[in-house]
Structures are given as structure tokens and as C-alpha cells.
Amino acid sequence: MPEGHTLHRLAGLLNDSFGGRSVRVSSPQGRFAASAALLDGTTMVAAWAHGKQLFCDFEHDRTLYIHLGLIGGLDIGPPAPVRGEVRVRLATDDAVADLRGPQACALVTPEEVAAMTAKLGPDPLQAGADPELAWAKINRSGRPIAALLMDQSVLSGVGNVYRAEVLFRNRIDPHRPGKQLSRRSWRAIWSDLVELMPIGVRDGRIDTVRPEQTPEAMGRPPRVDDHGGEVYVYRRAGQACFICGSRVRTEVLAARNLFWCGRCQRRG
Incomplete structure (x- = not known):
């Protein structure tokens, strides 16, 4: 299972590629299609991590929550055809991010984010962690x-x-x-x-x-x-x-x- 540094690194790469931009969101596999439709065409405000949990905040108080688990992967790179079972694809004209095999993938509210992070211990990678x-x-x-x-x-x-x-x-x-x-x-x-x-x-x-x-x-x-x-x-x-x-x-x-x-x- 990826350790916390991997999720923080992914958050940084997501911000570099999609932060502050309108993002096309889809679910080629189909399992996240309804939630992807709500995010499609909206702006990703910021991606961030708390420990092994990854959060992508979009406008309208919507957050894409990801836990990669043991077999999940998130590949970020230049535009390319979809390969394999992609749960979620984030895309702009010059970048794509494909999520495969996550343990958890959900569209959550700010209240749900707060409840999840409240159960977690301090993260050494977060400024001000106690x-x-x-x-x-x-x-x-x-x-x-x-x-x-x-x-x-x-x-x-x-x-x-x-x-x-x-x-x-x-x-x-x-x-x-x-x-x-x-x-x-x-x-x-x-x-x-x-x-x-x-x-x-x-x-x-x-x-x-x-x-x-x-x-x-x-x-x-x-x-x-x-x-x-x-x-x-x-x-x-x-x-x-x-x-x-x-x-x-x-x-x-x-x-x-x-x-x-x-x-x-x-x-x-």
C-alpha cells in the first residue's frame, strides 16, 4: 500500500496539471459515471492529502475522495487513449490522470471530509501537525x-x-x-x-x-x-x-x- 509520501506527491502532480482549471471528468469503466457527471466541466480547486487519503476539491463544495489501497494506482501524464479498467479519468487538453483499482473512490461533501480526517492521526507531512x-x-x-x-x-x-x-x-x-x-x-x-x-x-x-x-x-x-x-x-x-x-x-x-x-x- 502506498505510504503517505506517495499521496502527497500525487496531490502535487494533480495540482500542477489540473489545479485552478476546468476539468473533464469521466468514468470509462462506468462504476463512477453518475458522480463523474457532476464534476465534469467544473474547476478543480486543489488536491491535497492527509496520510494515505487523497482529496481533490472541486467547485460547488464537491470533493473526489480516493484511497488507493493495496492495488490502486493513479497515473498522471500527457493525453493518451484509455487502457484497462479506468474508474475515473481527469482530463484537460494537455494532461490526463487515470485512476485504476482504488480501495475507495467517492464524491463527498465538506462535512464528510471533516468527519474522515477527524478520525486520522497527525500527518508529519502537513504543516502545523501536532x-x-x-x-x-x-x-x-x-x-x-x-x-x-x-x-x-x-x-x-x-x-x-x-x-x-x-x-x-x-x-x-x-x-x-x-x-x-x-x-x-x-x-x-x-x-x-x-x-x-x-x-x-x-x-x-x-x-x-x-x-x-x-x-x-x-x-x-x-x-x-x-x-x-x-x-x-x-x-x-x-x-x-x-x-x-x-x-x-x-x-x-x-x-x-x-x-x-x-x-x-x-x-x-
């Missing part, structure tokens, strides 16, 4: 911090890659219960996310290794992985930790594969 809102829930919970970081009602936008990497970078045991995590450790996690996630928005990939552990600095080959990016532990089970040399571990936690170094990650 980390204390997440800390208040973490500090009361007996669940592992690795599970809490993936709970979108606690913290928005963090997925499997960022949770593994920020816990490693801050040497925090992923199994530590939230209520046993120090406030200092939480502030370090938040600061790391605020630093790393905008880089993901800019580059379209997740890179988390520090300069001294890059392939060039260590004389090692670059990572080859469908997810891209240089990382410390994510999907490196059984490989040597870049810091201590012990083997990276894995297990299923919160329904996703967790990766960590048992020697390095003892804090919290």
Missing part, C-alpha cells in the same frame, strides 16, 4: 510501538517501510509497548519522519540511510528492489546490519512483515 495528538494515544497504549506507528488513527501516512526504518534509525525496540516508550524517543521518531518523508515526496522513493552508510561510502552494491531506495532493515531479512553486522530479523506484526536488528534496537 505530534502531541499521537503521543497522547501512544503513551496510554500497551500495544507495540511498531503496531501503533501503522495505526492511521494514531499517526497518518506511515506504512511498513517508514515504521521499520525510523525505529532502526532511532535504535528503538519495535516490540516496546507504547506506554513504556519515552517521550524523548517519541519526539525523535516524529522529527525523523518530518525529515525523511518530504524527501520521499521530492524523490518518489524512500531513502533512509545516512551519508556514511550509502553504497558509495561503504563500497557496497546499490539496493535492487521493486520498492527502490536505500534502507537499513526493510526487506533485508537475513542480511548483515550495516551498523553491527548481525542478521536483520523479521516477523509478522500488525499483519505486516516487520524488519529490525535485535542488537542495535534496544532503546525506547
Whole structure:
């Protein structure tokens, strides 16, 4: 499932192509036809994201809400023929955006948008997001911090890659219960996310290794992985930790594969 940086990046691309412009909206697949007709020919005011949720505001207080889920995709580019099962197409004379296979796609009101976002935790990619809102829930919970970081009602936008990497970078045991995590450790996690996630928005990939552990600095080959990016532990089970040399571990936690170094990650 795309993490928050991907949705913020898509929002920026949508604004570049369609923001402030009259947009042709259609549903080639047909499943969104009635709602598409209400948006067709109206102006897209702005696209924005909150965590893994994407919103496209149109005039007349109408918002296109999208959750890509595990298999959804949004392709933005120059005009081209429709290919495959396209749920929604946004189009101008010089750009199209095709939405395929989303978990959710709906036309919603401002009140519904407010209700949805009220259930979400703070997003490190949003200016002014308050980390204390997440800390208040973490500090009361007996669940592992690795599970809490993936709970979108606690913290928005963090997925499997960022949770593994920020816990490693801050040497925090992923199994530590939230209520046993120090406030200092939480502030370090938040600061790391605020630093790393905008880089993901800019580059379209997740890179988390520090300069001294890059392939060039260590004389090692670059990572080859469908997810891209240089990382410390994510999907490196059984490989040597870049810091201590012990083997990276894995297990299923919160329904996703967790990766960590048992020697390095003892804090919290």
C-alpha cells in the first residue's frame, strides 16, 4: 500500500496539471459515471492529502475522495487513449490522470471530509501537525510501538517501510509497548519522519540511510528492489546490519512483515 509520501506527491502532480482549471471528468469503466457527471466541466480547486487519503476539491463544495489501497494506482501524464479498467479519468487538453483499482473512490461533501480526517492521526507531512495528538494515544497504549506507528488513527501516512526504518534509525525496540516508550524517543521518531518523508515526496522513493552508510561510502552494491531506495532493515531479512553486522530479523506484526536488528534496537 502506498505510504503517505506517495499521496502527497500525487496531490502535487494533480495540482500542477489540473489545479485552478476546468476539468473533464469521466468514468470509462462506468462504476463512477453518475458522480463523474457532476464534476465534469467544473474547476478543480486543489488536491491535497492527509496520510494515505487523497482529496481533490472541486467547485460547488464537491470533493473526489480516493484511497488507493493495496492495488490502486493513479497515473498522471500527457493525453493518451484509455487502457484497462479506468474508474475515473481527469482530463484537460494537455494532461490526463487515470485512476485504476482504488480501495475507495467517492464524491463527498465538506462535512464528510471533516468527519474522515477527524478520525486520522497527525500527518508529519502537513504543516502545523501536532505530534502531541499521537503521543497522547501512544503513551496510554500497551500495544507495540511498531503496531501503533501503522495505526492511521494514531499517526497518518506511515506504512511498513517508514515504521521499520525510523525505529532502526532511532535504535528503538519495535516490540516496546507504547506506554513504556519515552517521550524523548517519541519526539525523535516524529522529527525523523518530518525529515525523511518530504524527501520521499521530492524523490518518489524512500531513502533512509545516512551519508556514511550509502553504497558509495561503504563500497557496497546499490539496493535492487521493486520498492527502490536505500534502507537499513526493510526487506533485508537475513542480511548483515550495516551498523553491527548481525542478521536483520523479521516477523509478522500488525499483519505486516516487520524488519529490525535485535542488537542495535534496544532503546525506547
